[in-house]
Amino acid sequence: MAKTLNRQFVLYGDIVDVMFxxxxxxxxxxxxxxxxxxxxxxxPCGRRWVNATKxxxxxADKEYGDCGSCQxxxxxxxxxxxxxxxxxxxxxxAI
Amino acid sequence: MKFETANQAAARLGVTVRAVxxxxxxxxxxxxxxxxxxxxxxxxxxxTETKVDVVETKATKKVFDVAFPMFQLPYFSGxxxxxxxxxSDPDERDLYLIEYYYFIGELxxxxxxxxxxxxxxxxxxxxxxxxxxxFDNMITGHLHKVHFAAGLLKSEIENSDLTDESxxxxxxxKVFAGVVLKTQLHTPFETVPQIEDYxxxxxxxxxxxxxxxxxxxAYLAKDYSRxxxxxxxxxxxxxxxxxMPMIYCNIICAIDCINLLQxxxxxxxxxxxxxxxxxxxxxxxxxxxxxxxxxxxxxNFKRSDIDNYNKIIELARKYNTSWYQVYNxxxxxxxxxxxxxxxxxxxxxxxxxxxAKEIAAHMHxxxxxxxxxIQVIYEKLNINGRKELExxxxx
Numbered sequence: 001m002a003k004t005l006n007r008q009f010v011l012y013g014d015i016v017d018v019m020f021x022x023x024x025x026x027x028x029x030x031x032x033x034x035x036x037x038x039x040x041x042x043x044p045c046g047r048r049w050v051n052a053t054k055x056x057x058x059x060a061d062k063e064y065g066d067c068g069s070c071q072x073x074x075x076x077x078x079x080x081x082x083x084x085x086x087x088x089x090x091x092x093x094a095i
Numbered sequence: 096m097k098f099e100t101a102n103q104a105a106a107r108l109g110v111t112v113r114a115v116x117x118x119x120x121x122x123x124x125x126x127x128x129x130x131x132x133x134x135x136x137x138x139x140x141x142x143t144e145t146k147v148d149v150v151e152t153k154a155t156k157k158v159f160d161v162a163f164p165m166f167q168l169p170y171f172s173g174x175x176x177x178x179x180x181x182x183s184d185p186d187e188r189d190l191y192l193i194e195y196y197y198f199i200g201e202l203x204x205x206x207x208x209x210x211x212x213x214x215x216x217x218x219x220x221x222x223x224x225x226x227x228x229x230f231d232n233m234i235t236g237h238l239h240k241v242h243f244a245a246g247l248l249k250s251e252i253e254n255s256d257l258t259d260e261s262x263x264x265x266x267x268x269k270v271f272a273g274v275v276l277k278t279q280l281h282t283p284f285e286t287v288p289q290i291e292d293y294x295x296x297x298x299x300x301x302x303x304x305x306x307x308x309x310x311x312x313a314y315l316a317k318d319y320s321r322x323x324x325x326x327x328x329x330x331x332x333x334x335x336x337x338x339m340p341m342i343y344c345n346i347i348c349a350i351d352c353i354n355l356l357q358x359x360x361x362x363x364x365x366x367x368x369x370x371x372x373x374x375x376x377x378x379x380x381x382x383x384x385x386x387x388x389x390x391x392x393x394x395n396f397k398r399s400d401i402d403n404y405n406k407i408i409e410l411a412r413k414y415n416t417s418w419y420q421v422y423n424x425x426x427x428x429x430x431x432x433x434x435x436x437x438x439x440x441x442x443x444x445x446x447x448x449x450x451a452k453e454i455a456a457h458m459h460x461x462x463x464x465x466x467x468x469i470q471v472i473y474e475k476l477n478i479n480g481r482k483e484l485e486x487x488x489x490x
Binding site: 067 | 448450451463469470471473474475478479481483485
């Protein structure tokens with residue numbers, strides 16, 4: 001049976017559980033992240049959870065275009081692949 | 096016992112240094128000893144079996160005086176290795192073999208012969224040996240030898256008067272070798288002049304490669320249209336087939352087209368390069384460009400020609416890992432050592448601002464699969480955005 005770990009991502013009082021599965025060939029754990037485009041999720045304060053790989057946001061940094069490189073991307077730890085969008089314009093839309 | 100160097104023995108016997116080294120290696124020069132890289136020959140020693148050859152060679156031998164012969168070969172036919180092995184002049188045969196073995200990815204064999212010519216008194220032999228020795232050792236991971244051979248080539252060029260009109264053809268060859276080194280390996284080499292000033296003094300095969308180098312320079316400056324124009328002109332102006340230069344020109348055209356989002360044309364060019372190269376197992380032009388081919392090999396040959404594709408991937412991994420270790424200390428080869436070829440291709444495209452759905456269409460996979468790949472790439476590299484990914488793959 002594959003080795004797994006669970007991690008809780010906590011931002012703005014909201015908690016997202018992600019399971020990590022161990023990969024022997026690269027000796028690393030890889031996360032089974034939710035797709036927030038398919039299943040949107042909003043924090044209690046109205047901020048959107050986003051995947052760092054999302055690359056079709058009209059408010060994203062023009063040069064790179066993805067959430068992971070965007071100034072509004074907030075994550076619990078550097079390098080996290082899911083986080084919350086801090087853009088007020090999107091927050092208002094969400095509310 | 097008094098000894099002399101291989102060079103001194105060659106001068107005394109009236110043969111090439113290569114012949115002396117070969118006899119020493121075969122045990123035909125009694126008492127010859129290898130010290131480090133050099134053979135020491137007992138003073139006055141003569142290989143008895145070759146006495147007749149020596150006399151004949153002294154009187155009649157015409158020196159093979161061609162630099163980078165594979166680039167100047169006007170066409171390929173039949174079994175290349177068989178043809179090369181039939182060449183009677185040992186220097187000519189060896190110079191072909193250095194390049195032939197390099198291009199088919201038999202790097203140790205190429206290096207074994209190149210080593211013998213690094214100190215050759217003949218400029219053209221020396222240039223070929225130094226240049227190919229640099230590339231051979233790059234892939235076999237002998238990094239100190241990469242610096243050694245590249246350093247010898249650099250000093251050869253830096254110590255020459257490149258403005259000397261009476262030696263303009265030799266100077267053009269030196270500049271050619273220097274520009275190959277600078278462009279292909281991205282080595283800092285500010286003292287080498289522009290190849291464009293010397294192109295007209297090169298023989299036709301090398302002239303086409305020089306144009307490919309100009310195109311590659313334009314590509315590096317992200318001027319893809321100009322790069323494509325130069326390479327297309329080189330292809331169309333050649334008076335003979337020149338397969339090696341044409342493989343390189345078609346590859347750079349394919350890369351330019353993909354950057355200009357002319358995907359069908361990119362496919363046509365890469366197929367043309369493949370048709371010229373793969374029947375003769377000329378893998379290295381693809382290996383050298385693998386990191387910027389952006390899925391073209393996967394798209395066109397991974398399913399239809401898996402054995403040759405796998406050979407290229409195997410060599411490309413070694414090449415890229417060593418390249419990063421030599422020239423890109425910042426990322427330390429992580430990107431090529433940890434990523435699979437497909438992940439590397441997706442990383443390249445994604446870092447160039449291709450959207451996930453564009454990569455999906457290009458690679459015939461779903462958008463969700465692309466996103467999964469990007470997540471795996473990020474986890475392997477401990478990053479979470481395109482901006483950081485760019486630092487890894489675009490350097």
